[in-house]
Amino acid sequence: MNIIHFWRALWGIVGRELWRFVTQRERFISALVRPLVWLFVFAAGFRAALGLAIMPPYETYILYEVYITPGLCGMIQLFNGMQSSLSMVYDREMGSMRILLVCPLPRWFLLLSKLLAGTGVSVLQVYVFLGIAWFYDIQAPWQGYLWLLPALVLSGLMLGALGLLLSSFIKQLENFAGVMNFVIFPMFFMSTALYPLWKLKESSALLHNLAQYNPFSQAVELLRFALYAQFNQSAFIYVFVAFIAFMAVAVIGYNPSKGMMIKKAGV
Amino acid sequence: MSASVALSVEGLAFSYGGKKALDDVNFKIRSGECTLLLGPNGAGKSTLFSLITRLYDTRDGRIELCGFDVKQQTRKALANLGIVFQQTTLDMDLTVLQNLRYHAALHGMGGKFANQRIQEELERLRLYERRNEKVRQLNGGHKRRVEIARALLHKPSLLLLDEPTVGLDMPSRQAIVEYVHQLASSKQLAVLWASHLIDEVYPDDHVIVLHKGQVKANGTVDEVLKATHTGQIKDAFYSLTQGEHA
Structure with missing residues (x-):
């Protein structure tokens, strides 16, 4: 067992995922349509209703479309992370997950490779989305697009790890609808993706607290600052710690002697 | 342990909650040997495969693949394993x-x-x-x-096949049965083939009959026929599983 084996396996898993994504045109388009509808329709409609004060990382008054763009980047990654977990539940039911799990590599490495593959896909989606947003006059400084890359990788890993964790606990594909209702929507709406924290505080202190400690909010803030070539240290630490925690539980979930694999079998 | 033993299962037991799926299972499979694992539905074949491939944890008993303990030396053990699952796992x-x-x-x-x-x-x-x-x-x-x-x-040194011919037409089935038997002898490959279909057993095969989690027969076709006082493997199977279908 050597490092080359790990490297080849990693590229095998990442390459397969990227190839599948590129060749599945419908998946590519539908992944873009969702945030674009939010940007072109929802944000345009709410522009007048929501007044935004000047706040970091912005140095001037901004349009609502500009405000929600990092949130929509986060949304792409959130949905992608959940979709990856959906495909893992599907793969497990269909058996192809077994091929991965019986290969002679540590399980944590296989799961991490899967996660990196899913993150790679989401990063591609985000940059295509930002490219379209550029022509809609939502333009960040060029350095911001470079800074965004490591931030996208970390937030993608964190949201992917959450999906992985959920997939280790979901017994059947049918249960996935519950994930949509109980995880994706609350995470998205109780976050800073659509409205800043101080706006939430005006309406409810509880909502404000929930949004503040929501890992998705922290991921969005990390992306927001990175897009303007700034580093949000607290968001970085929060997202990093959340990633480690989600990943650790997911690895336990997929461990044959401790996790949910055995519980799913009904033991 | 002999060098030619590709798979060794000793005192293997496994339960789903209070229900025993495998109970003190013992057998060995050697290189160049094609072993048919026969058993009715619910006999424990799938559980056994899940334990050999480490999808489930071995709690009671021991499984060795080419001398490597599946639980302790998982990666070395799995490197010697090739597997075809019952469902298609191709993309x-x-x-x-x-x-x-x-x-x-x-x-x-x-x-x-x-x-x-x-x-x-x-x-x-x-x-x-x-x-x-x-x-x-x-x-x-x-x-x-x-x-x-x-x-x-x-x-790999050991090829596991979990009912690979289910759903195939007769010529495809025969071609695969023939090919795998050839492989075992020409490549000195150890094969463990879980099957529903008794006509897939060749006269030189090793046969293990699993019923309600227990090994009811383990030996060459001749040995199993002798032990059950039957003339055909089909009759031997029925006598060992009290008339249940494979």
């Missing part, structure tokens, strides 16, 4: 070649060596010409052959 939207390259990568095989092994295995199964076709375009028998080629790419 339908990828080509035959892409599916095989993916498997080669998971086993750490480099590009040139992987291509060479893919060509060897596909040519042997007369599928090399179809390597650039999407798996979706292949019929059931050809998909199965691709899965067998994939399981053999990394030259």
Whole structure:
């Protein structure tokens, strides 16, 4: 067992995922349509209703479309992370997950490779989305697009790890609808993706607290600052710690002697 | 442990909650030997396969693959294992070649060596010409052959087949049964084949009959027939499983 084996396996898993994504045109388009509808329709409609004060990382008054763009980047990654977990539940039911799990590599490495593959896909989606947003006059400084890359990788890993964790606990594909209702929507709406924290505080202190400690909010803030070539240290630490925690539980979930694999079998 | 023992199962037990799925299972499989694992539905065949492949944890008993404990030396043990699951586990939207390259990568095989092994295995199964076709375009028998080629790419010592001929027509079934038996003898490969179909047993095969989690028979076809005082493996099976269908 050597490092080359790990490297080849990693590229095998990442390459397969990227190839599948590129060749599945419908998946590519539908992944873009969702945030674009939010940007072109929802944000345009709410522009007048929501007044935004000047706040970091912005140095001037901004349009609502500009405000929600990092949130929509986060949304792409959130949905992608959940979709990856959906495909893992599907793969497990269909058996192809077994091929991965019986290969002679540590399980944590296989799961991490899967996660990196899913993150790679989401990063591609985000940059295509930002490219379209550029022509809609939502333009960040060029350095911001470079800074965004490591931030996208970390937030993608964190949201992917959450999906992985959920997939280790979901017994059947049918249960996935519950994930949509109980995880994706609350995470998205109780976050800073659509409205800043101080706006939430005006309406409810509880909502404000929930949004503040929501890992998705922290991921969005990390992306927001990175897009303007700034580093949000607290968001970085929060997202990093959340990633480690989600990943650790997911690895336990997929461990044959401790996790949910055995519980799913009904033991 | 003899060097020729590819799989050794000792005192294996497993329960789902309070229900015993496997109870003190013991057997050995040697290189060059084709072993048919026969048992009715619910006999414990799938549980046994899940334990050998480490999808489930071995709590009672011991499984060794080529001398490596599956629980303690998982990666070394799994490196010696090739497997064909009951359900197709190929990616339908990828080509035959892409599916095989993916498997080669998971086993750490480099590009040139992987291509060479893919060509060897596909040519042997007369599928090399179809390597650039999407798996979706292949019929059931050809998909199965691709899965067998994939399981053999990394030259395992033990090949596990979980009812690989289910749903195939008679000629495809016969071709696969014939091919796997040939492999066992020509490549000195150990084969463990879980099957529902008694006509897949060849006279020289090793047979294990599993019923309600217990090994009811373990030996050559002749030994099993002698022990059950029967003339055909079908009758031996019925007598051991009290008339249940495989």
